[in-house]
Amino acid sequence: MKTKKKTMPTICVDFDGVIHRYSNGWQEGVVYDPPVEGTKRAMKWFVERGYRVVILTARLQPRYPDIQEQRAKMIQWLTKYGFNEGEHYHEITNNKPSAEMYIDNKAMRFTGNWKEIIQYLHEKEGQNVPPIGKRNGISAGHPDNH
Numbered sequence: 466m467k468t469k470k471k472t473m474p475t476i477c478v479d480f481d482g483v484i485h486r487y488s489n490g491w492q493e494g495v496v497y498d499p500p501v502e503g504t505k506r507a508m509k510w511f512v513e514r515g516y517r518v519v520i521l522t523a524r525l526q527p528r529y530p531d532i533q534e535q536r537a538k539m540i541q542w543l544t545k546y547g548f549n550e551g552e553h554y555h556e557i558t559n560n561k562p563s564a565e566m567y568i569d570n571k572a573m574r575f576t577g578n579w580k581e582i583i584q585y586l587h588e589k590e591g592q593n594v595p596p597i598g599k600r601n602g603i604s605a606g607h608p609d610n611h
Contacts, residue, residue, distance in 0.1 A: 473517040475564040478508065478554075480522040480539065482570035494524065494535055496542040505546065508553040516565070518554040525559035 481487040486498035511518050524535040539557060548554065561567075573585060 473515055475517045475519055475562055476511050477519045477521050477562060477564040477567045479567075479569040479571075480520050480524065480557075483568055484508075484520065484548075485542065494531065494538065496538050500546050500548075505548060505553060508548065512552060512554070517556075519562050519564065520554050520557045521561060521567075521569075522557065522559055525557070527559075 478484060481491075482501075484500055484504050485496055486501050488498050508518055520539075522535075522539065524539065525532050529535065536557065543549075543554075573582065575582070
């Protein structure tokens with residue numbers, strides 16, 4: 466009888482804004498900032514506990530003509546700051562893998578309530594609206610009105 470090989474659970478970590486501090490946004494592909502404090506220690510901790518750590522990045526989008534150059538810049542930066550494949554991460558990709566957890570500076574946890582998402586966006590856009598769900602809190606552009 467064959468035994469099924471146990472796969473490592475995956476933690477997917479965004480590169481810009483999570484690993485690379487990215488304080489000035491996109492700068493023509495330059496990886497210019499040091500790591501976010503604590504990142505290297507956390508990623509090593511994940512690996513030591515048996516997680517497969519995948520670095521997810523939009524830098525490797527097929528629409529960009531220099532994917533291999535971007536990958537090389539990332540690997541050079543990771544090496545410069547002591548991030549080692551197998552010790553801190555296992556893969557770098559632009560394809561979102563199935564994972565136990567996604568760590569991303571631009572993510573919002575979805576709890577099954579779209580009204581929370583819309584309320585958040587209203588607040589982010591600077592619209593001072595009452596909480597969604599109250600009859601008078603739904604604005605004209607709110608999806609519940611359509």
